[in-house]
Amino acid sequence: MKKIAFLTALALVASSASAQKLTPVKLQLKWFPQAQFAGFFVAQAKGFYKAEGLDVQLLPIGDQSPIQTVATGTADFGTTWITDLLTARQQGIPVVHIAQLFQKSGFTLVSLKTNNITKPEDLKGKRIGVWPSGNEYPAVALLKKYNMTTSLDSTASNPSVQAVTYPFDPSIVFPDKVDAVSAMTYNEVDQIVGLGYPLDKLNIMHTSDYGINLLEDLMFTSEKVLADKNFRGSGLTGKQIAAKLVRATIKGWNYAVRNQKEAVGIVLVNCGNTCKGSGSRSSALSHQTWQMAEIAKLYNAGPTLKGRAGYLDPAVYKQNVALLKSLGILKADPSPAAVDYSVWQAATGLK
Template identity: 65%
Template sequence: MRKWTVVLAVLAMATASLGMAQQNLIKVNLQLKWFPQAQFAGFFVAKERGFFRAQGLDVTLLPAGDQSPIQVVQSGAADFGTTWIADLLVARERGIPVVHLAQIFQRSGFTLVALKSTGVKDLCKDLKGKSVGVWPSGNEYPAVALFRKCGLTSSLDPRAANPDVKAVSYPFDPSLVFPDKVQLVSAMTYNEVNQIAGLGYDESKVDVFKLADEGINLLEDLIFTTERVLNERNFKGSGLTGRQVAARLIRASLQGWDWAVKNQAETVEKYVLPFCGNTCKGSGSRADAKGHQTWQMAEIAKLYNAGATTKGWAGFLAPADFQASVKLLRDQGILTKDPPRQAVDYGPWEEATGKKAADYK
């Protein structure tokens, strides 16, 4: 009996220690850029497989609401967020002290889709006189950059009296405008391209123009925060600085993304479908929920497994890619000056990975 008493006492102490450890987890809110879907698979995996917890973090993944991730993080309602690099740099120029921490997607998935019957073969030559569906709230910047790179004015520019291109803003569901109201429509490789196919316009009926192939490789999903969060000396009373918490978040997130990309089928089945709910299927997609998310996961993996990731530097923003984005945005007048040095902080990523940004080749 004495032996079992000792065993039970040890078990009770272990259970109590586990409970205390869970109570001591640091609560972190991560604002996602869109509704739950495979676009955020790595974060779902990091949460459900305990990678965040192993770093001492209790992470709540917040789906998109009426506000942009930058607004939510700036307000303090979230500590970190995901967004696109153009949106982050424009916000920075407008005085919002957001900071780029880690680059998840290493290639842009932004496309313009047109019916083959429209005769659009070369964007710069054939866009004039066309109507183009674009997204609001900073998601239009890649299309704007393309228009300006091609020397075309658009209705997005209030100074253009007779614009070459009519931009039609639409709320992300291509069926609302394509092909009845616009000849070309914005579409991500991993989402709307499949939705458009589901509307009856598959690869045999459309041309998909990837903006990255047109020299508009404005990188998308990244992790960011504000200078205020990074400068916290005692993040939410945890005893850790904001920079230390950022490093832990990055470390667990990259672990989740690596696992998700290597185990796509299991990721979709166990970690995406339970999260995505009504957004699983995608409006108009040609497949059921599982089919659409499987498509999306495969396309997302291509954006993750590119650039720096292929060199073993997942999450790293290559300086050349950053400078290319800045130059493109400046050349097109979307930015009026170079962003300050504080717009990108490699420190948390370096702490998370053990690598030094200066060693990247």
């Protein structure tokens, strides 16, 4: 009788241990830890990933592209911008869009009010600070829409605008070396304010206000992961793991947006010197609080406002593709395999 009780106890312990076994997942972030990725850190801290049976490791990338780490299998999933993903597909890299987190572009061009740059046409003949490695596309697209060329175009004999490439720290070029500078609403705008240029002294031109709404932070993976019949020996397919990851991440983002102060506290635990913001005189707390508030605006837009967080609006996607084709960045429409809606549908139960 005692032996039976002992064996039963062992079985219960084994069952409990098995229930606690989590599937390891590596997710590559596009940049250093900051509130830009608050939803991921919140999902991790609040146990949303664990509740889905996942042990998610968030990998900071710095100024490299997460496309390569996912393509090579160093990471299973990643975050990036729509332009990065579609240009990678064009190059034959089999990455797949599975969820669209930010529904509105946060890209802006910032100038001093004394420069009198209040509309795109005012940029003609000016110097514009842009980022490298494809991050300049929103600025180039805006200029092309208003019939201007840049010095980045080797075929332009007399470019309308002089592009000054700089490595993400506005203090390197602003305001002495450029008339306007690229800045994300949630990051560099606050850094510029921290450099001693208050908002009432600045003109901030949002490219999305002029029809240039190239989508930014999204979740993606590889065709190999999605085709995996037994992801890391979990007994689940890659698609099932992807759906669990997306579901928990959306839950994390919804919580972060509703509880911004708590979310910022979670972010601060995860990030180091970059929390303050390069070139900024503000504290890490104030910079991340600014960032969280601005990020919430990009998340709470479009489909999210209709209860469809993470959904890639087909009409907006089509507009993005058309814009990138008009710039010559895409040579043709992407393969239908570039976007997999089935993951989002499984994650949300929506169609």
